[in-house]
């Protein structure tokens with residue numbers, strides 16, 4: 001039996017009929033961009049996160065970039081980001097002209113280490129972007145305290161953590177503003193690209209509403225040099241059908257995660273650690289082991305699909321080769337040691353057994 005790392009067709013199967021109906025509704029409406037579906041999704045996702053405002057945008061990268069733009073962050077500014085994240089977190093900063101300042105993670109949670117943030121702050125620092133990596137919220141109380149002390153904005157990169165809780169509050173409601181992605185493989189995934197900004201800052205939301213639509217709130221009047229970054233009606237309608245099931249699907253992911261943890265606890269691999277006060281929505285189930293490549297090859301040979309998040313840290317990417325970076329030994333080590341096991345709400349007990357069986361077989 002072959003087990004895919006992630007099978008999106010299977011992930012969407014429970015929603016297929018509802019998705020078809022949602023798409024038909026949009027086709028029949030004759031209105032395809034910035035209409036009722038997007039407005040309704042924005043209001044539903046805002047209440048899901050517990051915030052006053054949600055602005056639908058084209059993707060997660062744009063959501064991050066638009067928040068930075070709306071806060072006026074630009075050339076000459078510095079923004080603190082994790083050394084270990086998907087490159088989009090860095091690219092959003094670079095697109096504004098600001099300088100990326102990487103900070104290493106805590107090795108228990110893989111989230112940005114608050115202990116190391118203050119040493120990275122300079123008079124040019126404007127914001128911190130904690131990423132809720134692999135589905136677990138970052139240590140937001142400590143990050144917000146540091147930010148308050150230094151007058152910095154806190155922008156959550158929540159692209160991997162839809163629905164996760166931190167001390168009783170959802171991601172998206174843990175900083176000044178948050179960026180979400182609805183890329184198909186995310187916990188809340190569209191059937192194409194999509195993204196959103198959530199915030200309790202009404203002014204910020206109003207600015208991003210203009211920026212995403214050519215800098216305009218009244219047709220053919222352009223107050224800002226904006227861009228075209230809109231969540232379309234088809235994707236919004238699809239997201240509306242899936243959002244009511246997100247908590248249940250995240251709970252199914254948690255069942256898979258605890259089965260993995262129970263079975264693999266006696267083994268050599270380092271398992272994911274969830275900090276007190278946080279829960280994880282298990283976007284990914286990432287183990288760490290020095291012989292990652294050999295383990296991955298073995299699992300492949302046994303028909304178990306895996307992936308690596310991420311095989312090349314951003315500071316080693318050609319896109320960032322023109323800049324000087326500090327020593328980032330944790331990010332360097334993680335890129336060769338992390339391995340993502342199959343993780344999806346649909347995984348059966350039998351499939352989980354096959355995955356852990358193959359891992360344990362390799363390790364003995």
Ligand SMILES: *Cc1c(COP(=O)(O)O)cnc(C)c1O
Nearest residue numbers: 059060061086088089159181183
């Ligand atoms: C997916 C992702 C993004 C970017 O989202 P897109 O919709 O693909 O642009 C940003 N940050 C993180 C951590 C992500 O995982």
